[in-house]
Amino acid sequence: MCLIGExxxxxxxxPHFGEEPCIQGHNGSGAVFMSGCNMRCIFCQNYDISHQRNxxxxxxxxxxxxxxxxxxxxxxxxxNIVTPEHxxxxxxxxxxxxxxxxxxxxxxxxxxxxxxLASLELMDGLVDIYLADxxxxxxxxxxxxxxxxxxxxxxxxxxxxMHEQVGDLCFTGDGIAKVGxxxxxxxxxxxxAEGAEIMKFLASEVSTDCFVNIMEQYHPDAxxxxxxxxxxxxxxxxxxxxxxLSEDTYEEVRYSDINRSVTSEExxxxxxAAMGAGLWRFCDPPKHDGFAI
Ligand code: SF4
Numbered sequence: 001m002c003l004i005g006e007x008x009x010x011x012x013x014x015p016h017f018g019e020e021p022c023i024q025g026h027n028g029s030g031a032v033f034m035s036g037c038n039m040r041c042i043f044c045q046n047y048d049i050s051h052q053r054n055x056x057x058x059x060x061x062x063x064x065x066x067x068x069x070x071x072x073x074x075x076x077x078x079x080n081i082v083t084p085e086h087x088x089x090x091x092x093x094x095x096x097x098x099x100x101x102x103x104x105x106x107x108x109x110x111x112x113x114x115x116x117l118a119s120l121e122l123m124d125g126l127v128d129i130y131l132a133d134x135x136x137x138x139x140x141x142x143x144x145x146x147x148x149x150x151x152x153x154x155x156x157x158x159x160x161x162m163h164e165q166v167g168d169l170c171f172t173g174d175g176i177a178k179v180g181x182x183x184x185x186x187x188x189x190x191x192x193a194e195g196a197e198i199m200k201f202l203a204s205e206v207s208t209d210c211f212v213n214i215m216e217q218y219h220p221d222a223x224x225x226x227x228x229x230x231x232x233x234x235x236x237x238x239x240x241x242x243x244x245l246s247e248d249t250y251e252e253v254r255y256s257d258i259n260r261s262v263t264s265e266e267x268x269x270x271x272x273a274a275m276g277a278g279l280w281r282f283c284d285p286p287k288h289d290g291f292a293i
Contacts, residue, residue: 001038001086002036002037002038002086002087003035003036003052003053004034004035004036004053004086004087006090007057007058007059007090008034008057008058008060008063008087008090008091008094009034009035009036009053009054009055009056009057009058010032010033010034010035010055010056010058010063010066011033011034011035011049011054011055012031012032012033012049012055013030013031013032013033013066013070014028014031014074015027015028015029015030015031015070015074015076016028016029016030016031016080017029019031019080019131020177020182020213020283021175021283022169022171022175022176022177022182022283023077023078023080023108023129023131023176023177023182024077025077025175025176026077027074027075027076027077028074028076028077029076029077029078029080029108030067030070030071030074030076030077030078030079030080030105031080031082032063032066032067032070032079032080032081032082033046033049033055033082033083034049034081034082034083034084034086034087035049035050035052035053035054035055036050036053036083036086036087037050037051037083037085037086037112038085038086038112038114039085039112039114039146039147039148039151040146040147040148041112041135041145041146041147041222042144042145042146042147042222042223042224042254042255043145043218043220043221043222043223043224043255043258044221044222045219045221045222046083047221047222049083050083051222060090060091060093060094060096060097061093061094061097063090063091063094063097063098064093064094064095064096064097064098064100064101064103065097065098065101067079067094067095067098067103068098068101068102068103071103071104071105076105077105077106077176077177078105078106078107078108078128078129078176078177079098079103079105079106079107079108080108080110080131081107081108081109081110082110083110083111083112084109084110084111085111085112085114085115085119088115088119088122088123089122091109091123092122092123092126095107095126095127096126106128106129106177106178106179107126107127107128107129108127108128108129108130108131109123109127109129109130109131109162110131111130111131111132111133111158112133112135112155113132113133113134113135113154113155113158113159113162114146114148114151114154114155114158115154115158116154116158117157117158117161120158120161120162120165123165124165125165127165127166128166128178128179129166129169129177129178129179129180129181129182130159130162130163130165130166130180130181130182131182131184132155132158132159132162132181132182132183132184133155133183133184133185133186134152134155134159134183134184134185134198134201134202135151135155135185135186135188136151136152136188136191136194137152137194137195137197137198138152138194139151139152139153141191141194145188145255145258156201156205159181159183159202159206160205160206162181163181163206163207163210166179166180166181167179167180167181168180168181168207168209168210168211168281169181169182169211169281180211181206181210181211182211182212182213182283183202183206183210183211183212183213184212184213184215185198185199185212185213185214185215185270186215186217186218187214187215187216187218187262187266187267187270188218188258188262189218189257189258189260189261189262189263189266190257190258190266191258191266192266192267192269192270192273195214195266195269195270195273196269196270196273196274199212199270199273199274199277199279200273200277202274202277202279203274203277203278203279204277208277208278208279208280209280209281210279210281211281211282211283212274212279212281212282212283213282213283214267214270214271214274214282214283216262216267218261218262219261220255220258220259220260223254223255224254224255224258224259225253225254225255225256225259226253226254227251227252227253227254228251228252228254229249229250229251230249230250230251230252231248231249232248232249232250
């Protein structure tokens with residue numbers, strides 16, 4: 001399913017400036033994008049990496065050496081392992097190897113939260129920061145859009161386990177994330193009620209001090225909005241063939257209900273639900289001249 005075997009396949013290793021201010025800081029986050037994924041989100045924005053095998057095979061030792069290069073040459077604030085759910089044993093070994101070589105910066109586990117508790121147990125003590133997505137709430141939505149009907153159930157248990165390990169997110173004196181849990185929720189078109197449920201869950205079952213990034217940047221990608229030819233239903237036996245059945249194929253737009261950006265009303269509604277539930281630590285631009293914490 002994940003397309004990966006004994007060796008982790010890595011697509012990109014580089015300082016990355018597309019993360020939250022407290023993660024990327026001034027010098028960037030040391031991103032290590034794993035190829036392959038244990039999910040099949042139909043809107044995946046890393047489709048060419050996660051749904052295909054693109055990259056180089058690395059041993060845990062080679063991976064650990066790259067973490068050191070990111071620290072020493074890139075001067076990054078952390079090592080950010082992106083989509084590690086399907087290569088947890090290899091990642092655990094790479095972190096141990098890097099620690100022996102002198103890695104000092106925090107390790108980030110950047111996950112869809114479709115993790116097993118056994119995986120998270122392996123990561124306990126090795127990961128400093130969990131950067132955890134919580135995507136959708138309803139089983140029929142996750143079945144259709146993520147191809148996993150148990151997504152929310154799994155994410156709930158995983159995020160609780162992550163919080164038990166590292167607690168709420170805290171920072172260094174200059175505003176860089178040091179240890180803890182940061183939950184991301186990408187607001188989806190028409191799914192704001194599910195976003196609200198996710199916020200209520202975080203406040204009531206994780207912590208009202210949970211640091212949350214309510215993200216607005218959804219755009220159609222991967223399979224969403226693609227056109228495909230469909231065969232028309234043929235008339236039943238004895239039924240007269242109507243004029244609109246004269247062609248036996250037609251074109252449909254796939255996942256047309258989410259083939260648009262989100263509206264400001266949808267974003268506000270999730271934000272209000274979060275505040276109503278008691279959450280207060282959001283990834284907002286600073287209201288003063290200080291750091292975005
Ligand atoms: S979990 Fe992330 S990387 Fe994997 S398919 Fe879904 S959106 Fe893509």
